[in-house]
Amino acid sequence: MVRAIREGRSTAFFDRGIVAQFDIIIIGAGIVGLATAWRLRHERPALRIAVIEKEAEPGLHQTGHNSGVIHAGIYYAPGSLKARLCKAGAEQTKRFCEEHSIPFDTCGKLIVATDQAELPALDNLRKRSEQNGLDIRMIEAAELRELEPNVSGLRAILSPASGIVSYGQICRKLRDLLAAEGVVFYFNASVTGLKEAAEQVTVETSQGSHSARLTVACAGLQADRIAAMSGLADDFRIIPFRGEYFRLADRAGNLVRHLIYPVPDPSLPFLGVHLTKMIGGYTTVGPNAVFSFGRETYRGNGIVLSDTARSFSFPGFWKLMARSIRPGIHELRGTLSRKVYLERCRRYCPELRLDDLQPYAPGVRAQAVGRNGRMIDDFLIRQTARTVHICNAPSPAATSAFPIGAEIAGRVLEKMA
Numbered sequence: 001m002v003r004a005i006r007e008g009r010s011t012a013f014f015d016r017g018i019v020a021q022f023d024i025i026i027i028g029a030g031i032v033g034l035a036t037a038w039r040l041r042h043e044r045p046a047l048r049i050a051v052i053e054k055e056a057e058p059g060l061h062q063t064g065h066n067s068g069v070i071h072a073g074i075y076y077a078p079g080s081l082k083a084r085l086c087k088a089g090a091e092q093t094k095r096f097c098e099e100h101s102i103p104f105d106t107c108g109k110l111i112v113a114t115d116q117a118e119l120p121a122l123d124n125l126r127k128r129s130e131q132n133g134l135d136i137r138m139i140e141a142a143e144l145r146e147l148e149p150n151v152s153g154l155r156a157i158l159s160p161a162s163g164i165v166s167y168g169q170i171c172r173k174l175r176d177l178l179a180a181e182g183v184v185f186y187f188n189a190s191v192t193g194l195k196e197a198a199e200q201v202t203v204e205t206s207q208g209s210h211s212a213r214l215t216v217a218c219a220g221l222q223a224d225r226i227a228a229m230s231g232l233a234d235d236f237r238i239i240p241f242r243g244e245y246f247r248l249a250d251r252a253g254n255l256v257r258h259l260i261y262p263v264p265d266p267s268l269p270f271l272g273v274h275l276t277k278m279i280g281g282y283t284t285v286g287p288n289a290v291f292s293f294g295r296e297t298y299r300g301n302g303i304v305l306s307d308t309a310r311s312f313s314f315p316g317f318w319k320l321m322a323r324s325i326r327p328g329i330h331e332l333r334g335t336l337s338r339k340v341y342l343e344r345c346r347r348y349c350p351e352l353r354l355d356d357l358q359p360y361a362p363g364v365r366a367q368a369v370g371r372n373g374r375m376i377d378d379f380l381i382r383q384t385a386r387t388v389h390i391c392n393a394p395s396p397a398a399t400s401a402f403p404i405g406a407e408i409a410g411r412v413l414e415k416m417a
């Protein structure tokens, strides 16, 4: 079976037509679902656990289309789940990588203010980092020039603990380890329904039904659709935001040594277009954030009518759009013109040229939005008697996946007690 999983063949082949019985079924083999399976497996090795994933491989959506940054936890409101779980997650991610020979690089990160107007926001980030117990320091222009001769700015926050990794690689390792320890994987199996009864949950899929005492949904971009199957998604919807990147040409690939971020717009939960060294040895610039007409489309115009209709039919979407006209136009201009995109990066890295920006695959973020049109900032976990749903797991959920998995596992085991 392990070999079948490695080869991308569905293990459901062995069970087709059979209703299998498990203690716990996890929907979604992104990093959050797999980290949850990992924690449950280690807390209770005797539990029969299955992971159901609609794709042929783990980590093909947000987890495999992100910046690969191990965030330190700078941006997040003190006391929030994001702040708490990101800091612990960064440490646990690095430890997992060390234990399983997965490459990562603690290259450090600089958040660079390029004009006077950004200094108060930079200082707020410094205070927030201190409240979150992080090891950061403020550096002035001269030290910035020493650390990064090709970056210009007035002042910056240096976060030495930030780093990079391939979250896709972590997922593939988790799949192999879990499968070897007896966790059953159903790939190419799309969950189509959940039926909760007093003693069990039936999980209907495109490859037959399975039942479990408890079910955990970690469905990322489809989180609202799965949560709706448990009656938990009336007041929020996943609104997809496309993040477009460029890969820097080899000439510019070594322009920076750290991850270089702008000071983010405090009205948005996105971090701004940044220069990111990638674990494959190249550098990307991005991602921006524009509304996406499809949730899981990475090529072409990306329009999926059912996804678009789901966004447009939600009142919160229109309220969000009405409130976001200015930043929306700002982001759209960057999408329509490579020159505009370049100018934004040149504010902190003037060395970049237009021909440095080479095509690179975009990602799509799952952002939960409430009926009032506000983006739900923190991670959101909801539950019924026999299901636990992670309804909002945007960045830094990849960094935070191991502690999110522990949080979910705790809730599941409490229900089992």
Ligand SMILES: Cc1cc2nc3c(=O)[nH]c(=O)nc-3n(C[C@H](O)[C@H](O)[C@H](O)COP(=O)(O)OP(=O)(O)OC[C@H]3O[C@@H](n4cnc5c(N)ncnc54)[C@H](O)[C@@H]3O)c2cc1C
Pocket: 027, 028, 029, 030, 031, 032, 033, 052, 053, 054, 055, 058, 059, 060, 061, 062, 063, 064, 065, 066, 067, 068, 069, 070, 071, 189, 190, 191, 192, 218, 219, 220, 221, 222, 226, 243, 287, 362, 363, 364, 365, 366, 393, 394, 395, 396, 397, 398, 399, 400
């Ligand atoms: C552009 C971009 C940049 C980002 N950068 C970073 C970063 O640098 N650092 C960081 O920490 N975070 C980052 N993030 C956020 C991070 O990638 C996500 O928070 C994280 O990957 C969420 O993991 P997940 O497992 O919840 O979702 P996903 O990775 O999307 O996985 C969900 C899984 O559920 C499956 N699924 C959905 N519906 C069904 C169904 N009906 N049946 C069966 N399976 C189903 C999907 O196929 C998918 O495999 C970024 C995200 C994006 C998009």
